[in-house]
Every structure is written in structure tokens, then in C-alpha cells.
Amino acid sequence: MRKLVYYIASTLDGFLAGPDGGDPSGPGGFWSIAEDYLTYVIAAYPETLPGPARDALSVTAEGTRFDTVLEGRRSYEVGIEAGITDAYPHLRHLVFSxxxxxxxxxxxxxxxxxxxxxxxxxxxxxxKDLWLAGGGELAGSLYSEIDTLIVKLNPTTIGAGVPLFSRQAAFDPVAWSLTDHKILDSGTAFLTYERVTDTVVVTDED
Structure with missing residues (x-):
């Protein structure tokens, strides 16, 4: 069975974008893309690069992980505002709205x-697996369906913004197992977690 993989960039304090919901790596954003970060993504997750970036970097690799990308409306509209109606023409692209x-x-x-x-x-x-690209509202709606988390942990805090999961997610503690990690010299950590169980039982003795 295909897995739903939430592959997303997050700050240390758990935000995927600033309060305005804009692209954190775009003009005026708080996350500058380091050379080793880009090199690693091209090698490990080339299909997650938007089409214009793939063209600019001459990336043609299909990738081995994802063939489908899922986005919420607000995440999709970031591309629309930049004049891009399909940021991932090399993938099957679904927008939930x-x-x-x-x-x-x-x-x-x-x-x-x-x-x-x-x-x-x-x-x-x-x-191949399904890539949940964001945003937080869609991730909150699909919280119960996420099988794998791949968090690109950015060594930055911003204090407020769009959380990794919106408040639409129900309170439902889940255990995750760290199955892979890659720490870049620039400070970004790629952390891969697999869902272990649907429920974590907390007792007074814990």
C-alpha cells in the first residue's frame, strides 16, 4: 500500500511558515537555502523541487519516493501568486479545496x-508514495492518515506562524520511530519518522 508522507520544512519551534503564510524561502522569507541543503535535496528528493527550480538547475531525475503531491488551497495559492499554476508538472498534482x-x-x-x-x-x-506538501490545515485534516514524517528541521525560531499541524487536528497522541536522519553542515536536519501506533497511553505513573 502507498504511504502518505508529510515531507515538510519546519522551524525549531514548529512552524512551517510565518504568520502571513508566505513562502519562507522566497523573497523576504526567513529561511535562506544553503548550498549543502540544495545539493542533498537534488540527490535524495529531486521530485520535490518545483518545476521552475528543476529547469533552472537542470534537474531531470524522476526520483524514487513520490509520484503524487497533495496540497491545501493556501499552500497552492503561494504558487498562484507567483504566476505558477502547476508547480509540480512532473507529478500528479492534487489540491484540496x-x-x-x-x-x-x-x-x-x-x-x-x-x-x-x-x-x-x-x-x-x-x-509510489504520496507527498503531503502542506499546508498545516490539510496536514491537520489528514493527521490520522500520515504514515511517515520527513521533517526538514531548520535551525531557526520565529515565535509565531503557521504550525506544522493546524488546530483542525484532534488531540490524538501518536508514537513515531526515528528511522533515518541526515544532519547537514549548514545546520538543517532531515529527520524521518515512521508511525508506530495510533495511540499513546499516558498514565499517572509515567
């Missing part, structure tokens, strides 16, 4: 139905 209506790009599928039900359908299909 009940308000967007018709897709602005033939390569992008708008999903207005229940995210959990749609993801469960996608997991049953043949193919």
Missing part, C-alpha cells in the same frame, strides 16, 4: 470532497 472551483491548470486536480476518504482511495492505487 472546497472554494477553488474549477482548476486553473489542466495538470492540477481540485478535490472538494473529504480529504481522508480521497487519500484512502489514493493509497489503494498502484504507484
Amino acid at each position: 472546497r472554494t477553488l472551483g474549477e482548476s486553473p491548470d489542466p495538470g492540477v486536480e481540485i478535490v472538494a470532497t473529504d480529504p481522508v476518504a480521497r487519500v484512502r482511495e489514493l493509497k489503494q492505487e498502484e504507484g
Whole structure:
């Protein structure tokens, strides 16, 4: 079965973007992309680079992990505001929104139905894993369906912003097992966790 993988950049204090929800690595953002970070992503996760970046860097590798990317409306609109209607033309691209209506790009599928039900359908299909690219609201809605977390932990704190999971996520403690890690000289840590159990039992003796 295909896995839903939340592959996302986060600050040390658990935010994936500033209060305005803009691209943290874009103009005026708080995260500058180090050379070793870019080199590692190109080698390990080339399919997660947006199409314009792949073109600029002459990256043609399909990648071995993902063939489908899932985004929420606000995350998708960051690209729209930059004039990009499909940031990942090399992947199957689904955007979850009940308000967007018709897709602005033939390569992008708008999903207005229940995210959990749609993801469960996608997991049953043949193919590589599903990449949950953000944002926090969609991740909150799909909290129960996430099988793997790959957190690109940025050595920065910002104090406030868009959290890794929105408040739509129900209180449901889950245990995760660290299965891989890569620490870059620039300070970013790539941490891979696999879901261990759906429930963590906390007792007075713990």
C-alpha cells in the first residue's frame, strides 16, 4: 500500500511558515537555502523541487519516493501568486479545496470532497508514495492518515506562524520511530519518522 508522507520544512519551534503564510524561502522569507541543503535535496528528493527550480538547475531525475503531491488551497495559492499554476508538472498534482472551483491548470486536480476518504482511495492505487506538501490545515485534516514524517528541521525560531499541524487536528497522541536522519553542515536536519501506533497511553505513573 502507498504511504502518505508529510515531507515538510519546519522551524525549531514548529512552524512551517510565518504568520502571513508566505513562502519562507522566497523573497523576504526567513529561511535562506544553503548550498549543502540544495545539493542533498537534488540527490535524495529531486521530485520535490518545483518545476521552475528543476529547469533552472537542470534537474531531470524522476526520483524514487513520490509520484503524487497533495496540497491545501493556501499552500497552492503561494504558487498562484507567483504566476505558477502547476508547480509540480512532473507529478500528479492534487489540491484540496472546497472554494477553488474549477482548476486553473489542466495538470492540477481540485478535490472538494473529504480529504481522508480521497487519500484512502489514493493509497489503494498502484504507484509510489504520496507527498503531503502542506499546508498545516490539510496536514491537520489528514493527521490520522500520515504514515511517515520527513521533517526538514531548520535551525531557526520565529515565535509565531503557521504550525506544522493546524488546530483542525484532534488531540490524538501518536508514537513515531526515528528511522533515518541526515544532519547537514549548514545546520538543517532531515529527520524521518515512521508511525508506530495510533495511540499513546499516558498514565499517572509515567
